[in-house]
Amino acid sequence: MKTEYEVRKLDVSFEKIIQKLNRVGAKKVGVYHQKRYVYDFIPAQKGRWIRLRSNGKVSTLTIKEVKSLHVDGTKELEIMVSDFEDTNEILAKLGYIPRTFQENFRIEYTLDGVNFDLDKWPMIPPHLEIEAKSEEDVLKAITLLGWSVDDVTTQDIDAVYSKIYGIDLDSIKMLKFNESENKFINNYESI
Structure with missing residues (x-):
């Protein structure tokens, strides 16, 4: 399984982050409305799941495994599939019956092999995910944006929902945007 080296800067302003990314020379890759199904292993295993x-x-289609809440704590094995619903x-x-359906909105940037994913998920403030090929590259990216390691978290999105915002994702079968969140997203779709 491949190691993911990633951190999140929580509760960010899309506008301010886009300005920072443009200032440091990051290039916009795309704007995406993502949807996913999450499945438990059979039998269910704590810290492991399947994501389509x-x-x-x-x-x-990805197998995700959280080994620890460190910058290199998430492992994944991923393949491309030709059709989401099929x-x-x-x-x-x-x-495998989906445990949940989830959606999020993402504006993706890249710079020197580092991905900067500006994400909006339902029910929580926007955050920036920084992912690179090494811990060193993640740390450089954090510094480049003017932050320290104390300004970011290594928690995965499930832990962010539960530990930071007190929301149990396992109890939400359909995690979708509400009307006000959709209006927010509409402001950034054509950036």
Whole structure:
């Protein structure tokens, strides 16, 4: 499994982060409305799950495993799939029923091999995910944006929801944007 080196800067302003990213020379990759199904292993295993995700252009099937809440604590094995709904149907035939459906909005930037994903998820403030090929590259990116390691978290999105915002994602079958969140997103779709 591949190691993910990533951190999150929570509760950010889209506008301010976009200005920072433009100032340091990051290039915008795309704007995405992502949707995903999350499945438990059979039997369920704490810290491991299956994710089927589409950004509207590419769909992937991924095994995720959180080994620790450190910058290198998440492992993943991912493949591209040709069709989001057909893959969900195949998984259902194999006995995998989605635990939840989730959506989020993402504006993706890149600079020197580092991905900067400005994310808006339902019910919580926006955050910036910084992902790179090494811990050193993540730390450089944090510094480049004017922050220290104390300004970011290594918690995955489930932990952010539960530990930071007190929301149990396992109890939400359909995590979708409300009307006010959709208005916020509409402001950034054509940036």
